[in-house]
Amino acid sequence: MERIAIEGGHRLQGSVRVHGAKNAALPILAASVMAHGESIIEDVPDLQDIRVMVAILRHLGCNVHHDGSRLRVDASGLSGTEVPEYLMRQMRSSIFLMGPILARSGQVRISLPGGCTIGSRPIDLHLRGLQALGARIEEKHGYILCTANRLRGTNIYLDLPSVGATENLIMAAVFADGVTTLHNAAREPEIVDLANYLNAMGAKVHGAGEAKVVIEGVHRLRGTNYTVIPDRIVTGTLLLAAAATRGEVELTNVQPDHLGAVISKLQESGVDVRAGQNTIYLRADGRPQRIERINTAYYPGFPTDLQSPFMAYLSLANGTSVVTESIFEGRFQHVSELARMGAKIKVDMRTAFIEGVPELTGAHVEATDLRAGAALILAGLAANGRTSIGNVHHIDRGYEKVEEVFGSLGAKIWRERPGGIS
Ligand SMILES: CC(=O)N[C@H]1[C@@H](OP(=O)(O)OP(=O)(O)OC[C@H]2O[C@@H](n3ccc(=O)[nH]c3=O)[C@H](O)[C@@H]2O)O[C@H](CO)[C@@H](O)[C@@H]1O
Numbered sequence: 001m002e003r004i005a006i007e008g009g010h011r012l013q014g015s016v017r018v019h020g021a022k023n024a025a026l027p028i029l030a031a032s033v034m035a036h037g038e039s040i041i042e043d044v045p046d047l048q049d050i051r052v053m054v055a056i057l058r059h060l061g062c063n064v065h066h067d068g069s070r071l072r073v074d075a076s077g078l079s080g081t082e083v084p085e086y087l088m089r090q091m092r093s094s095i096f097l098m099g100p101i102l103a104r105s106g107q108v109r110i111s112l113p114g115g116c117t118i119g120s121r122p123i124d125l126h127l128r129g130l131q132a133l134g135a136r137i138e139e140k141h142g143y144i145l146c147t148a149n150r151l152r153g154t155n156i157y158l159d160l161p162s163v164g165a166t167e168n169l170i171m172a173a174v175f176a177d178g179v180t181t182l183h184n185a186a187r188e189p190e191i192v193d194l195a196n197y198l199n200a201m202g203a204k205v206h207g208a209g210e211a212k213v214v215i216e217g218v219h220r221l222r223g224t225n226y227t228v229i230p231d232r233i234v235t236g237t238l239l240l241a242a243a244a245t246r247g248e249v250e251l252t253n254v255q256p257d258h259l260g261a262v263i264s265k266l267q268e269s270g271v272d273v274r275a276g277q278n279t280i281y282l283r284a285d286g287r288p289q290r291i292e293r294i295n296t297a298y299y300p301g302f303p304t305d306l307q308s309p310f311m312a313y314l315s316l317a318n319g320t321s322v323v324t325e326s327i328f329e330g331r332f333q334h335v336s337e338l339a340r341m342g343a344k345i346k347v348d349m350r351t352a353f354i355e356g357v358p359e360l361t362g363a364h365v366e367a368t369d370l371r372a373g374a375a376l377i378l379a380g381l382a383a384n385g386r387t388s389i390g391n392v393h394h395i396d397r398g399y400e401k402v403e404e405v406f407g408s409l410g411a412k413i414w415r416e417r418p419g420g421i422s
């Protein structure tokens with residue numbers, strides 16, 4: 001099994017370009033099955049989840065050409081309506097195929113998706129929304145079969161602003177008869193990106209990024225050219241790693257507006273962060289100041305995906321910080337791994353109390369999920385001595401060429417493969 005090794009204690013310094021967003025590219029690729037004609041999608045990151053999505057698209061009969069970060073998808077010959085279980089299980093985003101395939105073909109058969117084990121992650125809101133649009137849903141032997149001759153526009157009230165349910169229902173509603181209004185929709189930037197892509201193909205989605213999204217049904221979508229937004233979670237991870245190593249970095253291809261809550265907390269911790277139009281500069285000189293409170297929340301609140309990297313950073317703070325995880329009930333698995341590196345963190349239900357220590361020490365640790373893995377990289381970069389991180393496949397789901405990116409900023413980080421090093 002591969003591991004990531006880090007010789008800690010080197011300041012991150014320099015400039016790096018942030019890749020396109022996984023969580024935007026995945027629903028956009030799922031939406032591409034709705035078009036007659038080729039879409040050219042730019043700045044798609046080279047990640048394991050993307051490779052799984054490409055495998056699903058090909059299985060469904062789409063023509064997909066992968067050329068660096070440019071993907072050409074032509075779904076004119078879409079023939080399949082079923083996503084096999086072994087592909088469904090490999091990532092959470094396989095669920096995004098449900099709305100588009102149902103909308104285009106009138107039928108879809110899937111099983112429950114995989115993805116990070118950070119909580120129970122039900123899909124009840126996706127299913128109830130599709131039922132409201134007129135789909136029949138049968139759940140049998142671990143499979144979900146959705147059928148509908150025609151979907152009909154309606155009012156849908158989401159109990160909570162789920163990102164995935166909002167995306168699935170917007171996509172399904174694009175081909176519904178009449179108008180669909182989605183209330184209490186999620187407002188994440190990735191939803192705006194999906195709506196922009198759909199609209200570029202001829203859809204009529206209004207209000208994405210607000211709590212009320214209105215979708216006027218259309219009959220057909222055409223292919224288009226589209227560039228995915230920069231990854232705000234990768235941006236945040238790089239900023240935190242630079243801050244934890246008391247470094248100085250400039251990130252390019254970023255959208256600072258998407259990171260308001262994170263930049264504000266970084267500033268509160270005492271680092272100099274300045275946002276340009278598509279750049280962010282950060283410089284950190286000493287230990288972080290403690291943060292009185294971080295509460296993860298739906299966008300534009302503090303993103304749950306940056307909770308664990310921020311906690312790794314705060315484990316070095318001057319004083320005790322308090323972090324509450326409000327979105328996923330199982331997203332503190334990094335705590336016991338950070339403890340192996342000398343972090344002092346106590347957890348009470350959904351709140352962690354992080355008593356900052358002057359230094360972390362390298363250790364043998366395991367990534368339990370994608371962002372927990374990112375937190376361990378960050379801790380390893382700042383720690384004294386050598387850290388070895390296992391279960392690297394989690395990290396590869398969300399960070400492209402992770403050791404090259406950090407290496408280009410001066411980190412001593414490499415991948416160890418059984419029988420060799422690279
Ligand atoms: C591929 C992708 O974009 N993943 C992101 C997406 O995940 P994902 O789309 O899975 O997250 P959701 O916004 O749906 O989940 C938010 C909360 O709603 C609950 N819920 C969700 C759906 C449902 O039918 N019923 C239900 O109860 C979940 O258990 C969770 O507690 O948004 C999360 C929240 O920002 C991020 O952490 C993930 O990185």
Ligand SMILES: C=C(OP(=O)(O)O)C(=O)O
Pocket residue numbers: 023091092093114115116118305370371398
């Ligand atoms: C939780 C995440 O991903 P997924 O929803 O794909 O499991 C994430 O990107 O942090």
